[in-house]
Amino acid sequence: MLSAIEIEKITHELQHVPVKKAACIEALKIVQQQRRWVSDESVADIAQILEMSAAEVDSVATFYNLIFRRPVGRHVILLCDSISCYVMGYTKILDRLTSLLNIRYGQTTPDERFTLLPNACLGTCDHAPALMIDEDLYRDITEQDVESILDRYP
Amino acid sequence: MKERPLTQYIPDSGTLHLREYEAVGGYAALRKVLREMTPAEVTALVKDANLKGRGGAGFSTGMKWSFVPMDVPGPRYLVANADEMEPGTFKDRWLLEGNPHQLLEGMIISAYAIQATEAFVFLRWAYKYAAHEMRRAIADAYMAGYLGKNILGKDFNLEMQLHTGVGRYMCGEETALLNSLEGKRATPRAKPPFPQVSGLFGRPTIVNNVETLSWMPHIVNNGPEWFKSLSYTGDGGTKIYGVSGKVNKPGAWELPMGVTMRELLEEHAGGMKNGYRFRGALPGGASTDFLTDAHLDVKMDFAGVAAAGSRLGTGTMVVLDDHTCPVGFVHNLEHFFAQESCGFCTPCREGLPWTEKILLSLEKGTGTMADIEQLDMHTRLLGPGNTFCALAPGAMEPLQSALKYFRDDFEQHVKEKKCPYAHHSH
Numbered sequence: 001m002l003s004a005i006e007i008e009k010i011t012h013e014l015q016h017v018p019v020k021k022a023a024c025i026e027a028l029k030i031v032q033q034q035r036r037w038v039s040d041e042s043v044a045d046i047a048q049i050l051e052m053s054a055a056e057v058d059s060v061a062t063f064y065n066l067i068f069r070r071p072v073g074r075h076v077i078l079l080c081d082s083i084s085c086y087v088m089g090y091t092k093i094l095d096r097l098t099s100l101l102n103i104r105y106g107q108t109t110p111d112e113r114f115t116l117l118p119n120a121c122l123g124t125c126d127h128a129p130a131l132m133i134d135e136d137l138y139r140d141i142t143e144q145d146v147e148s149i150l151d152r153y154p
Numbered sequence: 155m156k157e158r159p160l161t162q163y164i165p166d167s168g169t170l171h172l173r174e175y176e177a178v179g180g181y182a183a184l185r186k187v188l189r190e191m192t193p194a195e196v197t198a199l200v201k202d203a204n205l206k207g208r209g210g211a212g213f214s215t216g217m218k219w220s221f222v223p224m225d226v227p228g229p230r231y232l233v234a235n236a237d238e239m240e241p242g243t244f245k246d247r248w249l250l251e252g253n254p255h256q257l258l259e260g261m262i263i264s265a266y267a268i269q270a271t272e273a274f275v276f277l278r279w280a281y282k283y284a285a286h287e288m289r290r291a292i293a294d295a296y297m298a299g300y301l302g303k304n305i306l307g308k309d310f311n312l313e314m315q316l317h318t319g320v321g322r323y324m325c326g327e328e329t330a331l332l333n334s335l336e337g338k339r340a341t342p343r344a345k346p347p348f349p350q351v352s353g354l355f356g357r358p359t360i361v362n363n364v365e366t367l368s369w370m371p372h373i374v375n376n377g378p379e380w381f382k383s384l385s386y387t388g389d390g391g392t393k394i395y396g397v398s399g400k401v402n403k404p405g406a407w408e409l410p411m412g413v414t415m416r417e418l419l420e421e422h423a424g425g426m427k428n429g430y431r432f433r434g435a436l437p438g439g440a441s442t443d444f445l446t447d448a449h450l451d452v453k454m455d456f457a458g459v460a461a462a463g464s465r466l467g468t469g470t471m472v473v474l475d476d477h478t479c480p481v482g483f484v485h486n487l488e489h490f491f492a493q494e495s496c497g498f499c500t501p502c503r504e505g506l507p508w509t510e511k512i513l514l515s516l517e518k519g520t521g522t523m524a525d526i527e528q529l530d531m532h533t534r535l536l537g538p539g540n541t542f543c544a545l546a547p548g549a550m551e552p553l554q555s556a557l558k559y560f561r562d563d564f565e566q567h568v569k570e571k572k573c574p575y576a577h578h579s580h
Binding site for chain 2: 084088119
């Protein structure tokens with residue numbers, strides 16, 4: 001069941017769109033903001049409000065890279081794996097992350113602290129390699145920086 | 155001192171806010187437009203300047219606007235494409251973070267030209283700081299009477315919304331972007347009808363790039379002849395160029411349109427890092443053909459780069475050095491394109507993962523000469539005319555040029571049954 005605040009926010013979005021369906025992405029963002037991810041149940045709930053089928057909502061949800069259809073940890077690490085970061089050695093950052101956290105891409109640490117995901121170009125190529133954790137961007141990172149960056153996210 | 159109209163007032167860190175923007179002449183162009191010009195005159199002005207779109211395709215902006223049917227009643231829309239997601243590209247971030255009001259003023263002027271009543275900034279999710287500043291800028295512009303009803307006391311209304319995306323390269327394609335704004339999967343639409351005629355919610359819509367829209371205040375203030383005079387070549391204006399890779403000073407600079415690759419690399423990017431040699435570069439993002447050291451004197455404008463067999467694209471260059479494997483480099487690109495393909499049309503959905511797998515097998519030392527021929531075949535089958543949109547043809551540009559310029563490297567992987575470079579790929 002969607003919370004009162006989720007319903008209120010989605011209803012607010014409906015004022016800005018000519019057809020209910022058009023609020024689909026916003027609704028997914030609202031639910032994810034509250035719950036970190038979007039469950040099957042939430043997909044069905046959104047579908048009901050927007051008068052869509054659950055499959056239709058899911059087709060939108062699964063299309064976009066940053067809508068999570070599986071549970072994620074408290075903090076999501078998005079490591080840029082695109083070309084400038086490749087040239088500047090992002091794979092060393094990845095090795096450091098995987099050895100410190102003992103998880104691979106797509107996995108979450110057992111304490112649910114971190115989920116590690118690859119991400120397409122973060123648009124900060126003159127400061128490669130780069131990663132984001134939650135809303136924070138880290139640039140020009142070295143293998144030595146990784147541990148202290150992670151320490152900021154309890 | 156060369157003129158840098160788009161970036162000269164951007165602080166070294168932080169953002170030019172409303173009062174600071176007004177103090178350097180901000181919103182004067184909007185006043186002039188609303189007081190003295192008809193919408194048709196604004197379009198004619200931009201056409202005269204021959205401003206070409208800065209998002210990658212290089213189409214004449216004034217021409218694009220002129221396709222909007224002005225006699226059809228009902229809403230028209232303007233969208234700023236701020237979904238900068240072309241790998242290697244970081245130019246719009248500078249404008250969005252540094253001078254959001256310049257973009258807003260450009261959008262309001264553009265909306266007036268096409269008589270749009272609603273405008274959207276379609277912003278990439280990753281640009282969190284830009285989103286924060288853009289939200290503030292929109293609120294400040296409403297407070298100051300530059301947005302909303304009866305702008306500056308005139309009979310012109312415009313509502314502005316910020317839409318932050320949820321991550322997909324396809325959203326940069328204008329019809330896919332419109333689908334995304336409608337809450338749908340970002341798959342491209344058939345053209346025609348073009349968005350100018352039937353775009354967002356079936357209404358006439360103009361989608362322009364951030365750098366393109368940011369020009370409008372300056373073209374209104376200074377005129378088309380001034381705009382053309384900024385450039386070294388026939389394509390007017392300045393351009394925001396960027397360089398990333400193993401150079402001494404990676405970065406972005408606003409320079410006269412048509413600087414040479416050599417000037418960009420040697421003067422602005424400070425040359426190659428000690429111990430690294432230049433082998434080639436993608437001149438304008440991931441979906442452009444490699445240029446090599448034979449092309450260093452190519453003028454970086456639309457015509458110049460096209461004559462050299464590539465595209466200016468976004469104008470942000472990614473450098474390939476002699477310690478980086480060209481096969482691994484292209485594998486990284488094709489991995490990106492395969493992942494970001496919307497899956498709508500078969501050549502792209504099936505062909506891109508195939509090229510990715512072949513490139514990986516070459517990197518792992520299990521590739522054959524026949525695999526290289528398969529790659530050649532793919533560059534034709536996924537080329538222009540065979541796919542629904544420009545994603546796959548764009549993906550083939552770095553591959554086909556790598557096969558042309560670095561073919562020995564591809565063959566060496568087969569002969570030695572390993573990647574000859576000391577690196578590992580994931």
